[in-house]
Amino acid sequence: MSEHHQSSTSVLEKPEQVERKVQSSTTLFGAKLFSCLSVKWKTILWTFIGIIFWLGVFEASAQWFMSGYDDQKLLNEKVKGSGGKVALYLARGLSVEKKLRIGWEGRFNKKRNPHRAGWLDPRLWADKPQDGEKGLIAAYGQSFTFYAMGRLKELVPEYETRVITGPSAPPNHSFAAFNLDRNLHSAEVCVLGLLSGTIKGLLGMSSAGYYWHTPLPFTFPRYRVVNGELVSEMPLIRTQESWDQALKDPLKLEPFLKQIETHDNYFSSVGYRSTWLDSLILGRIVQKGFNGRKASSVQNKFIGPQGFKEDSELVVILQAIVKEFARVAREDGRLPIVLLFHGRGEADHLYQMIYKTLEENQIPYVSSHGICSPWNPDVFISKDDGHLKPHCNKEIVRQMLEIIATQSDGKASQMAKKRLNEWE
Amino acid sequence: MNFISIEFLFFFAIVYGLYLILNRRWQNLMLLVGSYVFYGWWDWRFLSLIALSTVVDYFVANKLSETEAAGKRKKLVLVSIVFNLGVLALFKYFNFFADNLMAVFESAGIDLGWTTWNIILPVGISFYTFQTMSYTLDVFAKRVPATRNFLDFALYVAFFPQLVAGPIERPANLLVAIGKDRDINFDHFARGCYLILFGFFKKLVIADGLSPMVDSVYGAQGHLGSGDVIVATFFFAIQIYCDFSGYTDIARGVSKVMGFDLRTNFMIPYFSVNPQEFWRRWHISLSTWLRDYLYIPLGGNAATVSKTNRNLMLTMVLGGLWHGAAWPFVLWGFYQGAILCIHRGVLGRKKGVQEGPPQSVGATVSFTFKLAFFFMVTCYGWLLFRAQSAQQILDFTWLMVSDYSFDVNVMKKPPLAAVVGMFILAVTEVGHFITSSPKFYQRWPLPMKTALYTAFIVLLLMGFGNVPASFIYFQF
Incomplete structure (x- = not known):
């Protein structure tokens, strides 16, 4: 009777009452399960829940904070204020691929677009001088080389200069540019500019890997020394157009990313390709950490507090590149000159690493460390602009002219002698 | 092997997994093997130094426990001290003293014609040398009994968590813990x-x-x-x-x-x-080691002020030299000794x-x-x-x-x-x-x-x- 009464009562219950009962029994089950746990396990569980909760709070507040900022603006424009700096810090945690996309799309129509710079595409060099009445000097390097050559043009306006550079371009970029440009001009002198801080790029195929915080898309070959011979792996994407197409077509981008993964030592398995981590602030922090750690672990293999490690792959490649540059230039009847630039606080490690190779192979060179000490902050333009001041470039140019005057016998040499005489 | 590495993560996962399922005897054996792997990861050649140090101190301590003759005991403990400090002197200080000696003679115009050896400094040598020495010195002073278990002692010398950078352990703590079942509570x-x-x-x-x-x-x-x-x-x-x-x-x-x-x-x-307080708070295992095995045997602060200051200076300069064979470390030790003496002078003997x-x-x-x-x-x-x-x-x-x-x-x-x-x-x-x-x-x-x-x-x-x-x- 009692059982019957109970079941009839159940049947008469309203749906919401049934639901509440189910809920309470579930809660009861949860509570029972929880009560079964020992105090230790409860503590571990609560600690775990607490950490997840606080991570959630951190993520939510950071997302709210970042909602006031646009990643595209943060990465492409100058940031002001401490809030902006924190936002930029988090924006830089985006994957390299994502930052490259944002950089390309955000500046697509802008006149000064660093994402359009540095491409090893000979079509872009068509309007550069191919000959000079009183001498043509071709130079390959980065901004330091660009400024030095600019100073040369100022001091010796009679010269024509053919300058091919990339933003913070490494020696493999400059050497590849030299090779691609070899038959496109009649310069008497070829200059290869090496900058201490960008030597690391020798182990990469694009500066995006080691300048992961502000990546640029231009690419360059990855050289290796095999049985004493310099062999190269050419990048699958070499022009702005193919980069633009690859960003729109994953089928074109994928083989390139695979190539980077295989041949670029700076490729980080977490933080290079764009994944779901980009949408989380914690994910960005993780990517930032992995990219930074990868870059520094690669660098630790070839440089330490005492300078470059002599037996490292990077040093062997640079020595081979410099020798090959001089050999090819001489084969073409040109005078090779190597410029060694030392960035702020980077000691004379580059000079120490390469001067023996240069002297043994009688390659003329000018090193900035003896002209303007890398330790002296007064020889650099400002704290934000680490380029050498004009008086340093003037001395570099003077020493370069001395080399041209004594070691070349063409038009450029006569001009150099004349100018040096005037200065005396 | 470095704590900050992926290898250590795998290493410790394996060691800890095994540790949880083994009994104490096997735990100790596994920890000893693990410790040698941990150290050998840097340079396996230097494992022989640890092994040699272990064997020498084990036998010296056992011989010490077998004899009461003061003369023989002194000779035995001297064997341990000479051996341990000899290893340290050879690997850590030889080049330093040879270089400085040559510099002194060269400044006097005498060329000794020596060439210094390129001796590699074994990682953590100062730490485990001091730790093994503390064992024989404690057995000599009858503060602890000599262990008969070679495996336990070998683990005491090579215990991987503190092998390369301390804390410098004492037998009364670590060796005793190695000999007992460990309680892993929450x-x-x-x-x-x-x-x-x-x-x-x-x-x-x-x-x-x-x-x-x-x-x-x-x-x-x-x-x-x-x-x-x-x-x-x-x-x-x-x-x-x-x-x-x-x-x-x-x-x-x-x-x-x-x-x-x-x-x-x-x-x-x-x-x-103040410096006294600093040394009670900084690198405590070294400062107490120096206090117990150097400062107090020298006389500590029991004698005159000048002797106390001498003892302080000597202890701190040697403490500085313990860090490395270079003049800046010696100067640092001298500086620490000097500020301790000055502080003692200003404070006198009051403990306020x-x-x-x-x-x-x-x-x-x-x-x-x-x-x-x-x-x-x-x-x-x-x-x-x-x-x-x-x-x-x-x-x-x-x-x-x-x-x-x-x-x-x-x-x-x-x-x-x-x-x-x-x-x-x-x-x-x-x-x-x-x-x-x-x-x-x-x-x-x-x-x-x-x-x-x-x-x-x-x-x-x-x-x-x-x-x-x-x-x-x-x-x-």
Whole structure:
């Protein structure tokens, strides 16, 4: 009777009452399960829940904070204020691929677009001088080389200069540019500019890997020394157009990313390709950490507090590149000159690493460390602009002219002698 | 093998997994094999040194326990001392003394015609040598009995968590623990995990974050501003503390989850207001070792003031030399000895200095002033310690006393994670100081505790990208 009464009562219950009962029994089950746990396990569980909760709070507040900022603006424009700096810090945690996309799309129509710079595409060099009445000097390097050559043009306006550079371009970029440009001009002198801080790029195929915080898309070959011979792996994407197409077509981008993964030592398995981590602030922090750690672990293999490690792959490649540059230039009847630039606080490690190779192979060179000490902050333009001041470039140019005057016998040499005489 | 490596993660997972299923005898054997693998990861050739040291001290101690003849006992302990210090002298100090001797003769115009050997310094040699020596010295002094279990003793010498950078253990603690069943309880496990997390936080976020800033100044060749030197030295004080105490925390944490209680090596040292207190809080396992086996046998402070000062100077100079065969370390030891003597001279023999948090506003103000002053004194000591040459010490000191522009020319800004990390560290240190307990956080309500753990985790993620640097004390 009692059982019957109970079941009839159940049947008469309203749906919401049934639901509440189910809920309470579930809660009861949860509570029972929880009560079964020992105090230790409860503590571990609560600690775990607490950490997840606080991570959630951190993520939510950071997302709210970042909602006031646009990643595209943060990465492409100058940031002001401490809030902006924190936002930029988090924006830089985006994957390299994502930052490259944002950089390309955000500046697509802008006149000064660093994402359009540095491409090893000979079509872009068509309007550069191919000959000079009183001498043509071709130079390959980065901004330091660009400024030095600019100073040369100022001091010796009679010269024509053919300058091919990339933003913070490494020696493999400059050497590849030299090779691609070899038959496109009649310069008497070829200059290869090496900058201490960008030597690391020798182990990469694009500066995006080691300048992961502000990546640029231009690419360059990855050289290796095999049985004493310099062999190269050419990048699958070499022009702005193919980069633009690859960003729109994953089928074109994928083989390139695979190539980077295989041949670029700076490729980080977490933080290079764009994944779901980009949408989380914690994910960005993780990517930032992995990219930074990868870059520094690669660098630790070839440089330490005492300078470059002599037996490292990077040093062997640079020595081979410099020798090959001089050999090819001489084969073409040109005078090779190597410029060694030392960035702020980077000691004379580059000079120490390469001067023996240069002297043994009688390659003329000018090193900035003896002209303007890398330790002296007064020889650099400002704290934000680490380029050498004009008086340093003037001395570099003077020493370069001395080399041209004594070691070349063409038009450029006569001009150099004349100018040096005037200065005396 | 380095704690901060993927290899260690795998290594410890295997070791701990086996540890949990084995009984004590097999645990000890497995830990010994693991410890040799851990050390051999750097350079397996130097395992023979540890093994030799183990064999010599084991037999010396056993022979000591078998004889009561004072003369024979003295000879036996001398064998151990000569052997251990001989190994240390050969591998660590030979080139230093040979170079300096040659320099002295060359300055007198005499060419000895010597060439120094290229001797590689085995990692952590000073730590395990002092640890084995403490065993024979304790057996000699009858403070502990000699163990008959060779396996236990071998593990005492090579126990991997503290093998390369301490804490320098004593047989009364570690050897006894090795000989007993270990209790792995929840409190041990929880505290161990906290110590590991805290250690990684200090090392990866703060020490590695500040290291490039310090290196850029101490590796610079001129054009420094006084601001560079002051800030870099201040950062070095934080870096070396986080680096060394971070290692100790990881070592203690790893040991704790296995049921071992290693000695406390640091007790908020920058809350010291005088050198005596500092040495009771900084690298405690070394300072107590030097006190027990050098300072007290020399006579300690029981005799005249001049003898006490002599003992202090000798102990601290040798303590400095323990860190490395270089003049800056000797100078640092001399400096520490000098400030201890000065402090003793000023204070006399009165023991009126109260340690722990001040109780009134006036006392707080006075304490803060003393704290800041003594921190500056300590920082100057760190300048001596970090300098690459005696010339650099002179240059930096001159710059600090002559250049009031406080320009920062060379040093870059520290990373965000390190800055926030220093703030969190300050909070934990103040918490420790106020409560006089390193476990102060355990009394916090759970939400606060988990917020602290989360802060460590987020900062570890942020600091993961810092340039990884080797632990400073590995070179000693």
